[in-house]
Amino acid sequence: MSSESFNCPHCGEPVPLNASMCRNCGSSDEYGWNESDAIADLGDDDFDYDEFVAREFPDQVDQSPAEGKEILFRAVILAIILSFLISWLF
Numbered sequence: 001m002s003s004e005s006f007n008c009p010h011c012g013e014p015v016p017l018n019a020s021m022c023r024n025c026g027s028s029d030e031y032g033w034n035e036s037d038a039i040a041d042l043g044d045d046d047f048d049y050d051e052f053v054a055r056e057f058p059d060q061v062d063q064s065p066a067e068g069k070e071i072l073f074r075a076v077i078l079a080i081i082l083s084f085l086i087s088w089l090f
Helices: 049-056 065-089
Strands: 005-006 012-014
Touching: none
Parallel strands: none
Antiparallel strands: 005 012
16 A cells, blocks of 8 residues: 555555545445445436446447437338238239
């Protein structure tokens, strides 16, 4: 442990002095540096994974996955309609 870090009271891993939470166990200033195994609920209900990936990895995000799904959906619907029309005509 260097003078620029301290050991997390929860898991014992080194934590930089300017860190607001332990990267290993999640103990933090906001939820307490407790020693219990119960970590506070971080509100994952509001977490948007796609937004997180776009923000953290902007060069690796495919910008048009919904567009591809929409084209496929329209093609399937058109194929179904055409098959009904062909079967009705013949």
